[in-house]
Amino acid sequence: MNLVRPKKNLGQHFLKDREIARKVASSLGAKECDSVLEIGPGTGVLTEYLVKRNFPDFRVIEIDNESVHYLREKFPAMEYIIRGDFLRMDLEDFFSGNVCITGNFPYNISSQILFRVLEYRNKVTEVCGMFQKEVAERICSPPGSRVYGILSVLLQAYYHTEYLFTVPGEVFSPPPKVNSGVVRLVRNDVKELEVNETLFRQVVKAAFSQRRKKLRNSIRSAFALRSEDCPLFDLRPEQLSVNMFADLTKWIEENRVV
Numbered sequence: 001m002n003l004v005r006p007k008k009n010l011g012q013h014f015l016k017d018r019e020i021a022r023k024v025a026s027s028l029g030a031k032e033c034d035s036v037l038e039i040g041p042g043t044g045v046l047t048e049y050l051v052k053r054n055f056p057d058f059r060v061i062e063i064d065n066e067s068v069h070y071l072r073e074k075f076p077a078m079e080y081i082i083r084g085d086f087l088r089m090d091l092e093d094f095f096s097g098n099v100c101i102t103g104n105f106p107y108n109i110s111s112q113i114l115f116r117v118l119e120y121r122n123k124v125t126e127v128c129g130m131f132q133k134e135v136a137e138r139i140c141s142p143p144g145s146r147v148y149g150i151l152s153v154l155l156q157a158y159y160h161t162e163y164l165f166t167v168p169g170e171v172f173s174p175p176p177k178v179n180s181g182v183v184r185l186v187r188n189d190v191k192e193l194e195v196n197e198t199l200f201r202q203v204v205k206a207a208f209s210q211r212r213k214k215l216r217n218s219i220r221s222a223f224a225l226r227s228e229d230c231p232l233f234d235l236r237p238e239q240l241s242v243n244m245f246a247d248l249t250k251w252i253e254e255n256r257v258v
Contacts, residue, residue: 003043003070004042004043004064004066004067004070005066007064010063010064010106010108011106011107011108011109013104013107013172013173013174013175013176014042014043014045014172014173015042015045015046015104015130015171015172016045016171016172016173017045017171018045018049020167020171021045021046021048021049022049023165023182024046024049024102024104024128024129024130024182025046025049025050025052025053025102026049027128027164027182027184028050028053028100028102028126028128028184029100029126029128029184029186030053030055030100030126031125031126032098032125033097033098033099033100033125033126034056034057034095034096034097034098034099035055035056035057035058035059035095035097035098035099035100036050036055036057036058036059036099036100036101036102037059037060037061037095037099037100037101037102038050038058038059038060038061038101038102038103039060039061039086039101039102039103039105039113039129040061040062040063040086040103040104040105040106041060041062041067041071041103042062042064042067042104043067043070043074044070044071044074044075046102046103046104047060047071047075048075050102051075051078057080057095058078058080059079059080059081059082059094060078060080060081060082061082061083061084061085061086061089062081062082062083062084063083063084063085063086065083068081068083082094086113086116087109087112087113087116091120091123091124092123095123098123098124098125099120099123099124099125100124100125100126100127100128101117101124101126101127101128101129102127102128102129103129103130104129104130104180105129105130105131107131107132107135107176110131110132110135111135111151114127114139114151114155115154117185118154118155118158121158121159121187122191124187125186125187126184126185126186126187127159127183127184127185128182128183128184128185129182129183130167130180130181130182131180131181131182131183132176132178132180132181133166133178133179133180133181134147134178135151135181136163136180136181136182136183137163137181138151138152139151139152139155139161139163139183139185140152140161140162140163140183143238143239143240143241143244144238144239145238146238148238149208149211149237149238150204150205150208153204153240153242153245154201154204155185156242157190157193157200157242157245158187158188158190159185159186159187159188160185160186160187160188161183161184161185162183162184162185162186163181163182163183164181164182164183164184165181165182166179166180166181166182167179167180167181167182168180193246194246195246195249195250195253196249196253199249199252199253200245200246200249202222203219203222203245203248203249203252204237204245206218206219206221206222206223207219207237207240207245207248208237209221209222211236211237211238212236213236214233214234214235214236215230215232215233215234215235215236215237215240215248216228216230216233216234218237219233219248219252223252223256224256224257225252225255225256225257226255226256226257227255230248230251230255232244232247232248232251
């Protein structure tokens with residue numbers, strides 16, 4: 001069986017610690033989901049423990065041809081090894097029911113993966129996997145934290161987020177220069193926000209575009225307003241909870257000039 005060379009352009013850092021792989025695999029709740037999808041299995045160290053859980057429908061998606069050939073040799077009984085790019089994948093074409101997503105996510109596209117998950121938030125019931133520690137902390141950080149930002153608000157609007165454990169760089173080949181963090185996101189009961197969801201995302205992104213300034217400055221730069229008499233304008237974006245951002249969105253919708 002040919003070994004897989006990690007490729008820098010794909011952000012590949014292959015997990016080699018089997019105990020960490022076991023912990024990640026066992027951390028996936030996989031409740032209320034019909035299928036499990038692993039993104040970027042690489043050499044299949046995590047895959048091996050996911051296979052042992054005997055999910056009714058388990059699939060992997062891998063962009064690297066070398067990895068795909070390796071995985072097909074290593075797991076000959078696996079029916080679904082998809083050669084492709086998750087960021088271009090239409091989940092509706094592959095899965096009729098709900099999906100849980102897991103993986104040791106490539107650092108260079110981890111935020112893009114999460115924004116893609118948000119597009120399919122009513123299909124993806126859980127995400128459990130490994131991110132760069134900085135991103136993992138941002139996902140789970142509460143209002144008031146220095147790393148609380150766009151990802152925090154948008155993900156926490158639709159998911160319960162939990163930071164599970166930290167993973168040192170030396171358990172990967174090649175070792176990254178930073179630590180990783182394993183997080184679990186479980187879909188909450190919010191089917192839709194009680195505001196214009198497109199505007200909500202615009203407001204959150206505008207607010208954090210000038211995160212050191214009060215909201216009055218960033219919101220005024222992004223939207224033409226009939227009034228500036230908003231009680232939240234004297235706060236900075238990291239001080240607002242998801243519900244407060246929803247309130248801000250309602251106020252902007254009522255007071256913007258369109």
